[in-house]
Amino acid sequence: MPYAPSRVCKCGALVPAGRACPRCSRAAEAARPNRHQRGYDSDWYRLRRAHLAMQPGCVVCGSTEGVDVDHKASIRERPEGRLDPANLQTLCRLHHNRKTHGKRQG
Ligand SMILES: [Zn+2]
Numbered sequence: 001m002p003y004a005p006s007r008v009c010k011c012g013a014l015v016p017a018g019r020a021c022p023r024c025s026r027a028a029e030a031a032r033p034n035r036h037q038r039g040y041d042s043d044w045y046r047l048r049r050a051h052l053a054m055q056p057g058c059v060v061c062g063s064t065e066g067v068d069v070d071h072k073a074s075i076r077e078r079p080e081g082r083l084d085p086a087n088l089q090t091l092c093r094l095h096h097n098r099k100t101h102g103k104r105q106g
Pocket residue numbers: 009010011012013021022023024
């Protein structure tokens with residue numbers, strides 16, 4: 001049987017050769033961003049889907065193509081309205097863009 005040396009990982013742990021360091025792989029797992037950290041969680045996905053089931057078309061033109069769920073009061077204006085069903089409306093891409101970029105100031 002050939003001699004199988006252990007190696008010293010960069011973290012200082014002694015790891016059998018050819019194996020991943022358990023300490024480092026656990027750290028890598030913890031560092032990976034998840035949906036919560038990206039700002040979209042399962043609550044939002046569930047709410048979004050429920051909203052689209054009730055209101056599948058754009059509230060302005062009625063189109064059902066490329067629709068998205070929009071927050072009437074933006075999350076920046078009203079963070080607590082993010083998961084409030086009353087704050088949601090369906091908009092097609094055109095009207096969503098128009099709202100986002102064409103907002104009149106004051
Ligand atoms: Zn390590």
